[in-house]
Amino acid sequence: MANKEMKLEESFDKLNHIMEELEKSDITLEDSFTLYQEGMKLLKSCNDSIDKVEKELIILSENGESNEL
Amino acid sequence: MGQAYSVTEINQYIKNLFMKDRILSLIYIKGEVSNCKYHTSGHIYFTLKDAQGQLACVMFAGQRKGLTFRLEEGQSVIALGNINVYERDGKYQLYANEIVLDGQGALYERFERLKRNLEEEGLFDSTHKKPIPSFPKKVGIVTASTGAAIQDIINISKRRNPYIQLVLYPALVQGAGSAESVAKGITALDKLGLDTIIIGRGGGSIEDLWAFNEEIVARAIYNCHTPIISAVGHETDITIADFVSDLRAPTPSAAAELAVNDYSAFQSVIRDYRRKLSREMQQKLNFSQNRVKELKLRLFYASPSYQIKQKRQYLMDTEQKLQQRMNQKLREKRHRLELYIAKLEGLSPLSKLSKGYALIVGEDNKPVQSILGIAKNELLTVSLLDGDIITRVEELCEKQRGC
Numbered sequence: 001m002a003n004k005e006m007k008l009e010e011s012f013d014k015l016n017h018i019m020e021e022l023e024k025s026d027i028t029l030e031d032s033f034t035l036y037q038e039g040m041k042l043l044k045s046c047n048d049s050i051d052k053v054e055k056e057l058i059i060l061s062e063n064g065e066s067n068e069l
Numbered sequence: 070m071g072q073a074y075s076v077t078e079i080n081q082y083i084k085n086l087f088m089k090d091r092i093l094s095l096i097y098i099k100g101e102v103s104n105c106k107y108h109t110s111g112h113i114y115f116t117l118k119d120a121q122g123q124l125a126c127v128m129f130a131g132q133r134k135g136l137t138f139r140l141e142e143g144q145s146v147i148a149l150g151n152i153n154v155y156e157r158d159g160k161y162q163l164y165a166n167e168i169v170l171d172g173q174g175a176l177y178e179r180f181e182r183l184k185r186n187l188e189e190e191g192l193f194d195s196t197h198k199k200p201i202p203s204f205p206k207k208v209g210i211v212t213a214s215t216g217a218a219i220q221d222i223i224n225i226s227k228r229r230n231p232y233i234q235l236v237l238y239p240a241l242v243q244g245a246g247s248a249e250s251v252a253k254g255i256t257a258l259d260k261l262g263l264d265t266i267i268i269g270r271g272g273g274s275i276e277d278l279w280a281f282n283e284e285i286v287a288r289a290i291y292n293c294h295t296p297i298i299s300a301v302g303h304e305t306d307i308t309i310a311d312f313v314s315d316l317r318a319p320t321p322s323a324a325a326e327l328a329v330n331d332y333s334a335f336q337s338v339i340r341d342y343r344r345k346l347s348r349e350m351q352q353k354l355n356f357s358q359n360r361v362k363e364l365k366l367r368l369f370y371a372s373p374s375y376q377i378k379q380k381r382q383y384l385m386d387t388e389q390k391l392q393q394r395m396n397q398k399l400r401e402k403r404h405r406l407e408l409y410i411a412k413l414e415g416l417s418p419l420s421k422l423s424k425g426y427a428l429i430v431g432e433d434n435k436p437v438q439s440i441l442g443i444a445k446n447e448l449l450t451v452s453l454l455d456g457d458i459i460t461r462v463e464e465l466c467e468k469q470r471g472c
Contacts, residue, residue, distance in 0.1 A: 008204045015342050022349035032353040039346040046339055050332070051206065055234045057223060059214065060257060 008049055011042045018042075077156070084154040087161065093152040097178070098124060098163055099171065102144045113140060117148065117163070125162035126150075135167035145171035147178075176275060180282050183309055187284070192291045198315045199296040201327060204335065205264030207234040208328050209295070211254035214239035218271040218300075218321040225325035230332035236261060241280075242270040248283035255289040255297070266293065267324045268310060269300030281308035290314050300324035419454065428452040440465050 018039045022032055074082070087093055100117030107113055111130025116123050126148060128136060140146070150165035169177060187193065208226065212218045214237060226233050238254035241247040251268060258266050268290070270278070280286060281301045290297050290313040299314035300321045311317040318324035369375055422428065429437040430450045437443060443462060451458040 012338070012342075015346070019342075019345055019349060022346070022353065027353070029353060029357045032350060036346060036350040036353075039342070043339060043343050043346070046342075049204075049206075050232055050335070052232050054227075054231045058234065058236045060236060060238045060254075062253075 008046060011046050015039055015042055076159070080154060080156040080159055083161075084156060087153050095149070095151060096163075097147050097149050098126075099145070099147045100124065102140055102146055103142055105140050105142055107140075115140060117146070124152075125155075125160060126165055127162055128165040128168065132166050135165070138170065140168065147171055176279065176282075180309065183282065183284055183287070184312065187287055187309065187313065192287060193312045197291070201296050201298060201316050202264045204330050205233065205328060207236060207261070207263045209236045209238065209258035209261065209263040209266040211238045211240050211251055211258060211266065211268040212270050212321070213242045216242075216271055218269060221320075221322040222267060222325040225322050226329040229326070229329045230335075232332065233329050236263060243273065243277045243280060247280035248285050251280050252283075252285045252289035255286070255293050259293045259295050263295050265328045266295045266297045267300060267318075267321070267328055268297060268314070269318070269321050269324060270302065271321065272302040272306065275306075278302050278306055278308055281310035283309070286310055287313045298324045298328050422452070422454040427458075440467060 018035045021027060021035055022039075027035075098117055100119050100123075103116045103118055103123070105113065105115040111133065113128040113133075113136070115126050115128075117126055118124070128140075128148075128150075135149070146168050147170075148163060148165040149167040150163050152161055152163050154161045191197070210219065210222055212222070219237060223235060226235055236258065238258050240254040241250035255266065255268060268281075268286075270281075278301055281299070287309050290299070290310060296316070297314040298316045298318050299308070299310045300318040300323060301308045301310060302320075304319040307317075316327060318327050428451075430452065431437050431443065432448055437449065443449075443465060445462050445465065447462045449460055449462060451460055
């Protein structure tokens with residue numbers, strides 16, 4: 001689970017990096033397109049990484065088995 | 070006899086000895102209360118004694134929050150404070166900051182001992198602490214299924230991120246078996262692959278919170294692979310669990326704030342990224358488009374067809390200029406011609422004919438300018454303005470006329 005989370009923060013780091021690259025003036029248009037597409041993909045994955053379903057509380061039994069309500 | 074000191078000097082000297090001593094600067098003293106006097110100033114004077122001895126004690130009014138019950142004769146208590154010299158009486162006494170009943174005192178001792186042992190063992194090491202995930206999806210909770218703590222955690226978590234999955238291990242959080250229950254809960258939740266685990270309970274007495282001061286809980290926290298936030302009681306309650314856990318929250322509500330990220334903040338971060346990304350790309354595109362335009366223009370100017378067009382244009386312009394010059398010249402010449410014509414008209418022989426002069430033409434039809442070449446009886450034509458006279462030469466007489 002922890003690496004999933006790291007992914008999101010890594011995505012943010014990567015997005016920041018992409019922005020920096022895009023801000024450079026000597027970058028080619030092709031490269032900017034590649035970066036742009038990569039950035040958009042990252043954004044989408046960031047969004048997708050949150051499962052947008054409101055969730056109920058899961059209450060476990062004494063033995064730690066899930067016992068969904 | 071050596072040098073004699075005054076009483077004040079020696080009291081001062083002894084006081085300094087006390088003050089330099091680290092043990093005496095903060096010490097727990099166990100004993101039975103006697104001679105207890107609540108002074109009107111708010112200070113409490115009492116004596117602690119045991120079978121062999123006694124110790125004068127004072128608790129100043131400013132320290133009274135360290136005493137939660139009424140001090141009475143015969144109570145077994147533990148007092149925390151420093152021992153120092155009261156120079157006026159030449160006596161040493163305990164200046165108490167905190168006094169607890171001995172039963173609780175035993176708990177404090179246990180707490181201190183366990184804290185010391187675990188600290189030495191490295192259970193509190195900051196190197197062992199795991200970072201709390203910033204964007205969790207599943208958060209476990211070990212607390213009582215009833216009570217304010219779980220409600221607070223649920224409310225705050227859902228408000229911050231409605232998509233968070235909360236998993237509750239309903240634990241006994243006070244009384245017999247509570248430590249084991251909490252420890253079991255931690256172990257059970259650790260197996261579920263959660264992002265973070267909150268352990269805790271609402272406020273209560275030190276005995277109520279005691280489960281979180283037990284070694285079994287401390288070890289369960291230490292051995293847990295999932296980051297743990299502890300939230301036991303109120304801000305002022307500090308438990309062993311707080312020292313071992315990866316993060317301490319002052320209250321269960323605060324734990325939820327720390328564990329669950331704010332979804333709207335996350336969304337706005339994503340929005341910002343999207344906006345920035347698009348803006349950067351658009352700028353890049355605009356820049357490139359402008360560059361293409363510029364190059365196109367340059368290419369257009371450099372192209373042969375443009376060059377040809379340009380030359381053709383020049384040619385046309387030149388031709389036009391030429392034409393203009395030519396016309397100009399023509400006009401000038403014509404004008405001059407007209408002038409000549411007018412002048413010539415003035416010089417025309419015909420105009421002279423009207424003045425009594427005549428043009429004489431010989432038989433060869435050439436104007437006669439001299440008598441030389443003219444023979445007698447030759448026919449001459451004398452032209453006047455209104456006609457010719459044909460005449461025959463009668464005589465030739467030469468004359469010298471100067472001219």
